[in-house]
Amino acid sequence: MNTAQLHQEIQEANLSYMLLARQMIQDDEAGAIFRLGINQEMADLIGGLSPAQLLKMAASNMLLCRFRFDERLLLNMITDYNEDRLMAHTHSAILMAKRPAEALAA
Amino acid sequence: MRNKSVVTEAYQIQFSIELIKLGARLQLLQEETALSRERLIRLYKEVRGKSPSKGMLPYSTDWFISWAPNIHSSLFMNIYKFMQENVGKNAIETFIKSYQLYTEQVQIDGEKPVLSITRAWVLLRFFNAKMMQVTECKECGGEFVIHANELCKHYLCGICHAPSRAGKSKKNIVAAAATHDMGLAMAH
Numbered sequence: 001m002n003t004a005q006l007h008q009e010i011q012e013a014n015l016s017y018m019l020l021a022r023q024m025i026q027d028d029e030a031g032a033i034f035r036l037g038i039n040q041e042m043a044d045l046i047g048g049l050s051p052a053q054l055l056k057m058a059a060s061n062m063l064l065c066r067f068r069f070d071e072r073l074l075l076n077m078i079t080d081y082n083e084d085r086l087m088a089h090t091h092s093a094i095l096m097a098k099r100p101a102e103a104l105a106a
Numbered sequence: 107m108r109n110k111s112v113v114t115e116a117y118q119i120q121f122s123i124e125l126i127k128l129g130a131r132l133q134l135l136q137e138e139t140a141l142s143r144e145r146l147i148r149l150y151k152e153v154r155g156k157s158p159s160k161g162m163l164p165y166s167t168d169w170f171i172s173w174a175p176n177i178h179s180s181l182f183m184n185i186y187k188f189m190q191e192n193v194g195k196n197a198i199e200t201f202i203k204s205y206q207l208y209t210e211q212v213q214i215d216g217e218k219p220v221l222s223i224t225r226a227w228v229l230l231r232f233f234n235a236k237m238m239q240v241t242e243c244k245e246c247g248g249e250f251v252i253h254a255n256e257l258c259k260h261y262l263c264g265i266c267h268a269p270s271r272a273g274k275s276k277k278n279i280v281a282a283a284a285t286h287d288m289g290l291a292m293a294h
Contacts, residue, residue: 030193030203034185039192055222089215090181097184098237101192 007061014058018066021046022054037068038099068096115141119149126150126201128223134156138198164225167237173264178220179229180250180263182208183240186230186254201230 024032025047033043049057052056057064113169118139125135135146135244150158170179205226208220221229229251232238240249241256243263250263254265 021174030189030195030199031207033193034188034203034207040194087177087215087217087265089242090177090217091213091246091248094177094181094184094250095246098247098249099187101188 010020010061010063011058014060014064018046018049018054018058022049032102034097037096037099037101039103040105042102045104052069070099122146122149122204123153123199125223126153128202130227131163132244133163134224134227147150162229165228167232167253169225170216170232171253173226173269174220175257176251177264178208178212179226180248181211182221182226182241183229183233183251184249185211201227 021032021036024035025043026092029043029047036043038046118141120290122135122139122141125138129230132143132146132150135141135150136143139146147158169175171258182204185207186200189195189200189204189207193203195203204225208221208226209275212219229238237254238251239254241252241261243266244251244260245266248265250261252258252261
């Protein structure tokens with residue numbers, strides 16, 4: 001994959017991520033806050049973006065979404081991924097919900 | 107208690123319907139709304155098509171400690187705490203939303219919600235009364251529900267340290283055997 005292709009892929013991923021996030025917030029704000037792991041202020045901000053603003057944000061060479069696991073959670077998933085683990089999703093949900101939500105920098 | 111405001115009453119009826127649909131018992135509704143008992147019973151009959159069940163609410167804190175209930179109530183508690191911190195909604199809306207998210211999460215794992223909405227509500231009351239608390243598992247770092255003031259310096263959660271018979275009820279074994287047989291049949 002050359003650089004131009006990579007940029008295009010990133011922009012596409014960004015755009016669908018932003019569109020999905022905005023859709024989620026508009027449909028069910030409380031649920032979206034939990035699923036996206038953001039706080040109320042950020043949800044209001046993303047939910048209020050216009051399509052033009054979304055496009056502008058997405059047209060970047062950086063990915064807008066990032067990994068939400070810390071090492072421990074990741075390690076937990078990797079070490080047991082081929083075993084038939086008891087309640088794996090429930091476990092990761094418990095660990096994930098404990099993490100602080102993304103917030104706007106003050 | 108009489109409602110002065112029609113708007114407040116309409117709002118309370120609305121979330122009562124939501125709670126009844128999720129399987130809430132009458133006592134929960136009586137505590138959370140200012141609607142009269144008669145109206146709540148009528149509402150209940152209309153929504154569910156039958157009379158509300160009678161009898162006392164479950165009142166034991168021990169239920170939340172046994173294996174499967176503990177994991178389910180810990181999951182619910184984690185979701186609820188997250189919602190409480192990050193979503194600017196009132197208490198009852200936060201509760202309903204957290205319970206919905208909990209049932210959804212459990213279904214992803216192909217399980218039935220062990221924690222009923224009434225139990226979830228009772229759990230929150232135990233937390234408010236400081237009869238229960240959460241503690242961190244030393245292995246995974248997740249927070250789990252335990253009795254208040256329990257000795258828990260080296261606490262290990264039920265998922266990191268599952269008891270040998272955990273999740274192997276008769277029903278589960280039969281289901282597993284059935285899928286195994288189906289796999290064999292498909293292979294032939």
